[in-house]
Amino acid sequence: FASNYARAENDLYQTEPWATEALLRHLILPGEAKIWEPAAGSHKIADVLRAHGYVVRTSDIQSYGRPHDAIFDFLILRPHREPHIDAIITNPPYGKGNRQAVEFARLALERCDCWVALLLTAKFDFGKTRKFLFRDNPRYFAKIALLERIQWFEGATTGTEDHAWYVWQPTVLDRIDPICLYAAKDDVAAD
Secondary structure (H helix, E strand, C coil), rough: CCCCCCCCCCCCCCHHHHHHHHHHHHCCCCCCCEEECCCCCHHHHHHHHHHHCCEEEEEEEECCCCCCCCCCCCCCCCCCCCCCCEEEEECCCCCCCHHHHHHHHHHHHHHCCEEEHHHHHHHCCHHHHHHHCCCCCCEEEEEEEEECCCCCCCCCCCCHHHHHHHHCCCCCCCCCCCEEEEEEEHHHHHC
């Protein structure tokens, strides 16, 4: 069923820490990894990454109350490659019909030959218009399905949609058949 939440432009969807912890249970990066969080919002994802010892650069289209390393729109500016990044990890904007999320994924893969992990709707990999990101993409590595819904806003209700982390690997690694993994809040709490 649909949410009754009225969306606003540049709205902030804060990722609960357990969702990022769930990603990090499956995506093990070296301790000195440099990670770019280009839709950093209020740093919910970045804070978890830093707690794991990673060096995190943040950017977004506005500050949302927390200072970023840079303020710009990932979908418009900086068309160059990012050679000194080991991973891009973010919950990007989705936009109508997930069009912004598709463009965000395309640009992340184009700008960085590194690990890319995007938190998206669980059905994001469906559809023939996204074959270039999944079926036809040798970098596509894994889908990590979250078994519980993320609570995006304060209050007693959870979200109305299922989500998953989609992960792409650097091209320097040998291609493997993509895998599907599962993660839940209590998996994180058990660690």
